[in-house]
Amino acid sequence: MTQQNKTVWWALALPLLAVLIWSLNITVTRYVVDYISPVSISFYRWLVAFLVLTPFMSVKVWRERQLVVQHWKQLAVLAAFGMVLYQGLGYTAAHYTTATNMGIINAFIPIFTIFVSMLMLKDIPNRFAVVGSLLSFMGLLYVMAQGNLLNLVQSGGHLGDVMMVLAVFFYAFYGVFLKKWQLKIPLMISLYVQIIFALLYHLPFVLWLGLDAINPQNVGSVLYAGIFPSLIAPLVWMLAVQMIGPNRTSIFMNLMPVFTAIIANIWLAEAWTVYHSLGGVIILLGIVLAQKKDGAVKVVKLNV
Template sequence: MTQRLSPATAAMLAAAPLMWAGNAVVGRALHTLIPPITLNFVRWLLAFVLMLPLAWQVLRPASGLWPHWRRYAALGLFGIGSYNALQYLALQTSTPLNVTLVGSGMPVWMLIVGTLCFGVPATRRQVVGALLSVAGVLLVLSRGSWQELLALRLVPGDLYMVLATISWAFYSWLLVRTSEPQDVRGDWAAFLMAQLVFGVGWSGAFAGVEWSLGHTQIHWGWPLAAGLAFIAIGPAILAYRFWGVGVQRAGPVIGSFFINLTPLFAAVLSAAFLGEAPHLYHAAAFALIVAGIVVSSRR
């Protein structure tokens, strides 16, 4: 059942893609300094260390985490171990335009995964909202010219982004399908730490495979350190906090429409830091995406 959005919930669901837009910008900037899977592992390892003072109690043997370890292992796999690793990997061989275009299908994948795997059929409003939202993203990606979309050429990185998007759809549905143990449910730090315990393990295992294939070159320095600090605090900790609470309140389908604000926020960040002025089609795309959110969230 769809739910109405409160201003606080909408603000949380909007803050997450704002930080993830920054993550895409920084991830692209770091792609020549560190291998993509290793970047994901180091990012989450730093987040784990930062979260220890806030949620170390989750690691105790008597914690409610361990009886529910399968749930947190799945959340850690789909949300931490897989999604960003696949996104960083996609940016190695695909263009930012292609990656963002593939990621813009999130509402569609959310509806498909919910219907086929979680027994939640899509409503007519949700389908209409998904189409409006995707149309808004396509308008941004095409820069107001559909000829630019027709000129796209798919590369292996696009497949990685498809897998990343599907992974995030499973993660979002799992957020609302199972209740938490009492000592984890009411504490956002404990809930994130419960995912990090397994997510760091998954991302470390994937990084080990990457290193076994010979991708071991890391260029340490202040640019890499600053980038890691940002993605470990903002997109990793704060964005996951906002997304988790927002999805639990509004549902994964409505939340998925907010993800399509990411390319718009990226355009704003580009204007702020790269001197690229926004255009009229940015305003039109914003209107379409907001219309999709409103239509899908009405009762």
């Protein structure tokens, strides 16, 4: 085997590791609901990430302070959507739904991104994106209705699933904002400043609702959330994008429902049912179809 082939296989392991870390974090989020409030773990998560990064990033941020000041409004918006709305709703949703459902709904990010891009960037999706999106949405409704769409009509769906859908919708905005602005700022500086904004956004909620104490039952979950999904997974993911490209990397996100379901089954004894299987397959088929390129129809911009 050549050195080039070795590098390729090693690079393919990077997105797998990132998705595994994020999938485990979904299960951790569900596990810790009885031991710490959503606002507490969300605040502590970014506090841990801030404390870990500060020794390495504070001097660099000061050196690039003019660049940070230039883009502070965009960084503030990114922090609001990606770190506060998405993560906060996710922690709250864990009180009302299963980790398995959260993993399935999280895989819906590419579909929502297509429509947010249409709204904000005026990108017209091709026919595959439209059909794939509709197919995935049907699969999502099927999972939320637990295999019986009549249940969805009668009960209005589970609150946790609805909140998770809303969280994923906000994260789609986060991705589109990144694409729209394409900030010329180092990634680590961007991440560090966003974390600072996230902590500031949490302060009103902390003052109003208070913070739960760190104790032996929740400290492991807090440290995991603050280090692995907040710092290590994004770095590994960005490295994978650089080595194998964004398109090949993004495909690995489709494994999140599978990883989450396996972890939740082993750790939380959550059942993987027939409606999870059918709905999950429909969602993944729709996502794959939505990413297919249409050779005959080019993506164009709307003139407004």
